[in-house]
Amino acid sequence: MSDKPHSSEVCGSSFAHKSTLLSHMTTDTGEKPHFCEVCGSSFVQKSHLLDHIKTHTGEKPHCCEVCGSSFAQKSQLLRHMKTHTGEKPHSCEVCGSSFVQKSSMLDHMKTHTGEKPHSCDICGSSFARTSTLLRHLKTHTGQKPHFCEICGSSFARKSNLLSHIRTHTGDKPHSCDVCGSSFAQKSTLLRHMKTHTGEKPHYCEVCGSSFIQKSNLLDHMKTHTGDKPYSCEVCGSSFARKSQLLSHVKTHMGEKPHSCEVCGSSFAWKSQLLCHVKTHSGEKPHSCEVCGSSFAWKSTLLSHMTTHMG
Structure with missing residues (x-):
């Protein structure tokens, strides 16, 4: 006799216990008979409902023996444990990236297909992952639930908080393989790497100047518009x-x-320091195209040019 005598007539899956088959049958029919009285969410299995209710009560009975983190659901604990073991059993067949959770791998696959099924009802932006959409929504609500216990700064994302905390601890775990410089945030390292490659992908449509970072381009654009939104509270001077x-x-x-x-x-x-250092080195990198005179500072060259303009 088979170890799994109870089979689904819809999909053919077989189970050892009839009760498991009955629970499974709801996945074939789409039936979700178990409702949450708090928010109205419905679930296929009663156990799923009970796990869900903990999100309302804040109960987290499943604890990690390694770091002490606690979770509402046992499945969350099991996934978390893989962060300690380094186990990433789910691999992307396109690029080979591996993930702790299958759901993370499926989300990752959308970066290859370009699929963005999750849309913002407010601005229409679309995202590959539900989690990315949820983070995006905080930009509309202004919600910043993650607080720094040292200085009180708040952030929309936990990852931003963790990066911010490094400004207090001085931790710089991201190192440049070319020059050895280290950075608190991976994004800062990636920007820095462009200084070695010479890549400047952001172009000004007015004058053609190019920049490593988009933020630098946006700052540069203010030189064309005259916009100076940053004001000094002491003397009132404003800056681009x-x-x-x-x-x-x-x-x-x-x-x-x-x-x-x-x-x-x-x-x-x-x-100012860099300009001053040239007085010691004798370096004069700024040359006049009219008479060939060279100067340590660009401002001195510009003043000199007026002598040729009459």
């Missing part, structure tokens, strides 16, 4: 870029964090 404002604020505070290793002179801005 936030970095310019932050540098300017140091002139009020008297802060000069950039020091010359040769003579000890200190400067508020790194650019």
Whole structure:
């Protein structure tokens, strides 16, 4: 006699127990007879309903013996345990990437197919993953549920919080294979890598200038529009870029964090230090195309050019 004598007439699956077959039959019929009295969600099996109810009560009875994390569902705990073992049994047949969960692999596959079935009802943006859509929705609601216990900053995503915490700890786990520079965030490393490749994919449609980062292009565009949205609360000066404002604020505070290793002179801005260092090295990289004179600073060259303009 078969170990699984109870078979589904719809799909042919067989089971050891009749009760398991009955539970399975609801997946063939689409029937979800178990309803949550709190939010109205429905489920195929009563056990799924009971697990779901814990999302309302906050109950997390399943604990990880390795790190102490707790979960509402046993299945969540089992998935979590793979993060400690490093097990990633689900592989992408296209690029070979591997994943802890099958659902993560299926979501990943959409990056190859270009499928984006999850749409935002507010702005119409579409996403490959439900989780990405949920994160996106917080940009409309302004919800930032993840708080830094050190400084109180809040973030829409937990990953952003974890990256932010490194600004307090000084942790920089992402290293450049070319020059050895290390960074707190992987995205910063990826941007940095472009400085080695020379890649500048973001172009200004007005003057043709190209930039490594899109944010730099957007800042540059303000030089054409004259937009200066960043204002100093002390003197009212306004700037096109936030970095310019932050540098300017140091002139009020008297802060000069950039020091010359040769003579000890200190400067508020790194650019000032770099210009100063040329007085020691004798470097004059800015040349006049009219008479050939060379200068350490671009500003001096520009002043010199006026002597040729009459």
